[in-house]
Amino acid sequence: MAEQFVGKASEFKDGDRQIVRIGEHEIGIFRHEGEFYAYSNFCLHQGGPACEGLTIARVEERLRPDKTSMGLHFTNDMNFVCPWHGYEYDMKTGEHVSNRKLKLRKYEVITKGNDVYVVA
């Protein structure tokens, strides 16, 4: 297991991301709501750069108790989207939001003081 320096935590703002390479690994590291999340940058669809696209809140359709629709709404859960064709992944788990069995490889992120490392 190799540790790769990603950056200074103080310079890694909420909403930022970095892409790092460790050998064959290509890893996207996000900072979201103070936490770090790191996933393989190879999309499970056709291999696109899964971590390099838009981050956007998950969309849900809200129903009333009588099952009538209240339309589409953004939730407070965050997704990141592969820019090639739009696979949407759950920021906190790396799972595809439509099929939770599809899951990007997750990497460990460690902080030592102000330094952020990813482990591969």
Added chain:
Amino acid sequence: MDLISDRGRRVQVEELNTTKLLAHAAKQTRDRKFDDVLIVDVDAHHYENENFGEILPFMENEVLKQLALAARSKGGRGSVLPSVPGYQDMGGRVTRYPLRSSEKTDPSRLRDAQLGERWMDALGVDYSCLFPTGLLNVGLHPQKEMEFELCWAYNRWVTEVALPQTNGRMFTQLCLPFGDPEGTLRCVETFGHRKGVGGWMVTTVRPKMPVYDNAYMKTYRAIEERGQTLAFHSGPSWGDHTFQSCNRFISAHALGFSWYNILHLTNWVVNGMNERFPKLPVLWIEAGLAWIPFVMQRLDHEFMLRPSECPLLKRKPSEYMREMFYSSQPMEIQDMDALECTFRMIDAENSLLYASDYPHWDFDLPSTIWDLPFLNDRARHNILGGTAHKLFKLPPRNEAQKQNLIKYGNYVEC
């Protein structure tokens, strides 16, 4: 650059660099040694509206030209092409749409050619057939004269301005103004001999399109005699009354592309067009593949019950369908057994043509074909380029490609 995200939030992203965006595709190209495989992409696009400043002056009719130019001038409030509602970019999730204008190119050379080389090199594509984007809606234009003028101008621009700047890497199946049967024939007779013209494209997004009408027989004959292809290119039309019940773009898109090909292929086959023009290669483009077994089953079933309605047919509809050509994208790689069955039913080894549809949102990489577990090497090579090499007479770009074409029985002198 920043993109609009949820609730007005802006997300910082780099400006677009196609080579960088497709770096993982380039890795697939290297890993699979695609340089040794002739890869022909029979359906790729540019955004021709970005070139309307050059295209519209090629219009013939001075009055219509003035209308079109004025509509596009600064402050002009007209529109040249019908537009249909839709969200191909998925709210910017497919970032190459909103970032497109940020990509840098050399201003001294056609931007489309430069962008084309970037993505083709990344995907390992040797040749691509350049189709327009907005002009796929030209069949919705209420004026057949304007449809003709726009197709005419585009065909001139493609053959006189665009293709000569692509180093032979791009070819075309030119736009037919199908709403104007005489104009359609005139296009074939005028542009048919031009360099880079492999065939002809009819956009199937139209309110009405009788492919069997006697008015088109001369055109089909002219194309057949030239040894060129006739391609029907599908598209979505959310505004069409058929799709007005769809309240989500996904529904209109998923059904629309397949629907128009289902409709026109059915008319083509039932009216015995394959019997009338047996040497005319017909391509059905951008509808995926899942619809084809359905149509085969439906038509074969009814053909057995109602033969008197299609007396020109000497064989089952599915047999004619197997002899036509289909572009692969967007290939529904979901149920692998169903996909394998589809390949068998359409004789994919001889009828399927790889298409990327790049840069549109649901493009497919060559690996979608190469990695299919049920294909043998001959099928892989045929689908990715061998069959298209024979259809469009595109020469191999290196010795390894030539040897592979020979090995799999596809090589023809070009």
